[in-house]
Amino acid sequence: MRKNYTYPFVFLALAAVAPLHLQAAAEGEAETEVELVDAELAAARGSLTGVVLDDARHAVPGAVVYIRSLNLGVVSGTDGSFSLRGIPEGTYEVCVTYVGYDPICQTYDVHKGETIRCEFLLHEGVAIGNVVVSGIVEGQRRALTLQKNNDGVSNIVAADQMSRFADANIGDAMKRIPGINVQYDQGEARFGQVRGTSPDLTSVTLNGNRLPSAEGDSRAAQLDLIPTDMIQTIEVNKVVTADMDGDAIGGAVNLVTKNSPYRQTLSANAGAGYNPISQRVTFNGSVSWGSRFFKDRLGVMAAVAYHNNPIGSDNIEATWKEDDNGNAYVDEFEVRQYYVHRERQSYSLSLDWKFNENHKIELRGMYNRRNDWENRYRLTYKDITPDADGTATAYLRRQTKGGAPDTKFARLERQQTADIALGGEHNLGWLGVEWGFDYARASEDRPNERYIGLESDEDNPIRFDVDLSDEREPRFEPLDPSRMELNATNFIKLDELTESFSEIEETEYKAHVDLRARLFTGQFAGTLKAGYKFQDKDKSKYITFYDVEPVDEESFIRQAMAGGNIYDATRRNFYAGDYTAGDFVNKKYLSRLDFNDASQFSLSRNPMEEAENYEGHESIHAAYLRYDQQFGNRLKLIAGLRLEHTLFDYTGHALNVDAEEENITSTPVSRKTTYDNWLPSVLLKYEPMDNMVLRASFTTTLA
Structure with a gap:
């Protein structure tokens, strides 16, 4: 049976070209501006890497780390680490959200060619007196957050x-x-x-x-x-x-x-x-x-x-x-x-x-x-x-x-x-x-x-x-x-x-x-x-x-x-x-x-049994x-x-x-x-x- 494999290439080509048309359509609107990375721009960019931890300094997988002004975000890995690459020079507010924890935002100055180390400590979003909820609830929360993200x-x-x-x-x-x-x-x-x-x-x-x-x-x-x-x-x-x-x-x-x-x-x-x-x-x-x-x-x-x-x-x-x-x-x-x-x-x-x-x-x-x-x-x-x-x-x-x-x-x-x-x-x-x-x-x-x-x-x-x-x-x-x-x-x-x-x-x-x-x-x-x-x-x-x-x-x-x-x-x-x-x-x-x-x-x-060899x-x-x-x-x-x-x-x-x-x-x-x-x-x-x-x-x- 013969198969036509043309459509996957056409689809990928359209997927790659689509953002260029969107950029043209949105030209002049600052909130929808699309920045195309060329060799010159790439050299003028920096990176943010780090880790997301909880109060006990345990890794938090599945947390969303994002820069809203750039619409740029990633999900922390199984060891809580993350990396945001290709960030233009400037000052940005980096935020982290996770189900059951208070959102946290920190400001960083990004310079070209530099990699900045970040560490986010998340705190429980709900505190009732001295009652501490952990263990099973914590595991379920992390699993659900990973599934969502x-x-x-x-x-x-x-x-x-x-x-x-x-x-x-x-x-x-x-x-x-x-x-x-x-x-x-x-x-x-x-x-x-x-x-x-x-x-x-x-x-x-x-x-x-x-x-x-x-x-x-x-x-x-x-x-x-x-x-x-x-x-x-x-x-x-x-x-x-x-x-x-x-x-x-x-x-x-x-x-x-x-x-x-x-x-x-x-x-x-x-x-x-x-x-x-x-x-x-x-x-x-x-x-x-x-x-x-x-x-x-x-x-x-x-x-x-x-x-x-x-x-x-x-x-x-x-x-x-x-x-x-x-x-x-x-x-x-x-x-x-x-x-x-x-x-x-x-x-x-x-x-x-x-x-x-x-x-x-x-x-x-x-x-x-x-x-x-x-x-x-x-x-x-x-x-x-x-x-x-x-x-x-x-x-x-x-x-x-x-x-x-x-x-x-x-x-x-x-x-x-x-x-x-x-x-x-x-x-x-x-x-x-x-x-x-x-x-x-x-x-x-x-x-x-x-x-x-x-x-x-x-x-x-x-x-x-x-x-x-x-x-x-x-x-x-x-x-x-x-x-x-x-x-x-x-x-x-x-x-x-x-x-x-x-x-x-x-x-x-x-x-x-x-x-x-x-x-x-x-x-x-x-x-x-x-x-x-x-x-x-x-x-x-x-x-x-x-x-x-x-x-x-x-x-x-x-x-x-x-x-x-x-x-x-x-x-x-x-x-x-x-x-x-x-x-x-x-x-x-x-x-x-x-x-x-x-x-x-x-x-x-x-020989009948050994025929399985x-x-x-x-x-x-x-x-x-x-x-x-x-x-x-x-x-x-x-x-x-x-x-x-x-x-x-x-x-x-x-x-x-x-x-x-x-x-x-x-x-x-x-x-x-x-x-x-x-x-x-x-x-x-x-x-x-x-x-x-x-x-x-x-x-x-x-x-």
Whole structure:
């Protein structure tokens, strides 16, 4: 399909020319005068940089800093800093506004080629005696102010808000944001869905850099890897502008780590609980410390968090079908018991060095690790066949999931992410320059994942009384309960005995440079922003999967069901209903089997499972133009165009299966290609009154 890409260029051209026509139309009117910055004027301009703080000298993000006479303004960043560039020589009143605080104005003399350092201390706007309102209200206020002042449609969650609830990870905190849904795993939010889209259609970034994914079949970032204690704010942008990554159909979630404070600060918290399924105590704690040194030139912020969460779940699952008469019946039914132990560790460090008011560099790093140990006991009613008398027949499978002795006899899933970013900000008079380099890595390891399954006689199925009066909880009562017992008489077949090793790794290198220039001031102020970004990604998935066959299967089955090797997974208070799980092969017996002993077992590789293996390489070159045009104090237009050139080279596997499904092989298949995407965007922001903001947007994104 061919596309016409002419209109984005025409639109940008019109956006750039429009202010010139407005200048001509307003000529002679001082209050609407537009000043075009040429080389001569640029040299005669100065800059204002500084920071916005509250009474406790904490950074205030999202405050509006403006010079009304020039219709020139910016919003303070996550560390409270701001920069106003390209200011003509003269004396100006600079004002700061923020929801819940008294407005503050200060006068500065701006001289050509000079950068003036400003510091604004905001004070509470309402004081009632000696009552001090802070904490939760302060966090909400800052988040709402950021949302109001952002150009696009966004939602902000501050650390103070997250502390209101017992949210262990970022996913749990995001579920409280309007328009956000999360996908759960064992009761914890793992993936975020923005505006109903799939999680892999949402861009998740850390301080503006895309997070890699430790999932083998998805680009979705695992939100449950990052504790809430490590994050200062969560920014959910539902509208993507040209200066943001284009692969964000659902939206973009930016996680901002804690910034260096403007005074020494130390905070710690701890909590504990009890899980009734695992019958163990849960614990979480975190510590953060920050300060500034060398006359406030060096800022340091360090944080560490630890979560120990032994949990579990009870689960039933049913597969329904219809018979020839249209009557629904259960074709397969499972009773599952999970025991899960999750341990998280997270470390972050932020350093920034201010050479002077015009130049600053920053180094940030974060490391997260989650160990997930899981045992699962699954009872399956297979091939359920209903009869007219209200009974049904089925045969049974009993499966145990485990690992190795050094993985606590459980399946271990270890996911890790690391991100290191170096960046700088430079004020060159009317021109601002930002640059950065970033390295990120995500991995998942699953060593010695083992399964054993025993099966009853398929040719001599068990008969059950069936009760489907409650479709949420189907009931199957055996006419002969003794046939449910796990012994050599009832379970005569080894359904499965497997071991697998899985490794997933994704690494990314990124570099970017952004230029920002103020072209016009006055009632029709205009700003042009341009930039380039390079991303290079490698991702791989390797599975080694063994089907294990005992040399003497009959003897092995008897040994597996010997008295000391049996575990009763029945729980009295099974939360999914009054179900009996019964006996299973003990996880320790499964873990201690020596599959490398050729006298007991033979191993064969499974090509169907290993066909999921792949290697991939991706490179993206992106360039963009963004133009912000102000129409008076109430209306703002943002127009942008982004070009992304993508090259990818992937090698996967084609599965070859013969007609009898006996001879199965896989062969490598590679594909290499390039493509371009032009991504135009238009945003309008209108403020009919001080406490109302209307926004409209047209954006183009990709997956």
